Amino acid sequence: MDALYVPQGRSRRFVEQATNLHHFRLGIFLEVIDLHLQELDNRFNERNMELLTFMACLSPKGNFSSFDKENILKLASFYPEEFSSVDVMTLELQLDVFMDNMLSDERFCGLQDLNSLSMMLVKTKRHENFPLVYFLIKLMLILLVATTSVERVFSAMTCVKIKLRNSMGDQFMNDCLVTFIEKEVFLQVPDEKIIDHFQNMKTHRMNL
Template sequence: MALQRKDQDILNAMSLVESTKGELQKLRDNGWDSLMNKVSSFCEKHNAEMLVMEDVFVDPRKPRRKTNITNLHHYKVNCFYTILDLQLQEFNDRFTEVNTDLLICMASLSPLDSFCEFDKEKLVKLVKFYPDDFSYGETLCFEQHLDIYIDNVRRDERFKNLKSLGDLSCLMVKTQKHLAHPLVYRLLKMVLTLPVATASVERCFSAMKLVKTTTRNRIGDQFLSDCLVCYIEKELLDSVTNEKVIERFQMLNERRVVL
């Protein structure tokens, strides 16, 4: 739920991921005994029969077939360990070391609180992830370029109340600073493509499945885009009244009857 928040910052998200992975690993290594104590307490409280862990495991789907394993092995290894290993593997697949480094380094470009997260070493490291987009010479001079950039934007009052990388990118273009700091702006454009797998973007694709159904398979791109904007940006559309919509349609064309 924390990762799906729209205002979740990258550093806290990565910290949550690492903490969750650590807790899952701790549960796998030392959590079996505590789990069995809870199961035993539950069975005693509700007068439920508890399996003897040393007995041979009987598969309820094939009761006559010998399994040659104990209940302890089945529930501890085949169930408990397997489920936790799947969860840990899913975390490792989704948040690899490279992906984690990219997201952490990306946070150093954040304009929040007058660029308080700015870290020159992390940004230089981030540039090295894009060898095809930055030449060897540009990579060498990038560190010095960053000193000029951060001093310049911190002195500019227009950059003090920015909330996101998107706002920073737009303001750099508006103030022509994308021409003064071309390397930083190039890196910023690349970084803006990283959050394409965030929960908010995934919700957009989910909304597309709801809007473009089998009965609307011939819907045009522009109409689809308009429908998706209305569906996704619900918070903004709450401020639009029915009267404004009717007035807008009334002004689009002359009509015999006032809507």
């Protein structure tokens, strides 16, 4: 690694002299790390990081060890249409009683995520006692599904809308995306039903 780096297929005159260690560390390893960090910054901006941090404050893992009332109230402030100023004040009062109930009820011990917490709240009918807390948990669960769905669509769009299909219309692209994303569902449909449906759409000169 202390020997001089010898470029492959390139003239040495256009490459700065450096050891193999310097080349692989700065030219490859650190460059790949920078690309990964840039990708993480693009996917998780400051607002998303705040959401993830505040969501963790509601997690029941470790017997609600991450609970932080102030951050949960900040989380509710991200949804002004769902939580008015009066609702936020009511939520603050509910959170105090909510934590006392959770820590004193053995049925809520050992829960690991928001999904299990929401199901246990419904099972014990505690969601009726803490409607705002339960509503906030539902928003967090929906947010994860919505974010994942949007990322799936954008990922699928790069596969569907290629250069050869660059001029495709919105409706046709939507149809292609649905069949591409939900391919597991469409694979369960028999080919005969697809042929019959296409045949009945309009009169054809010949049967398929």
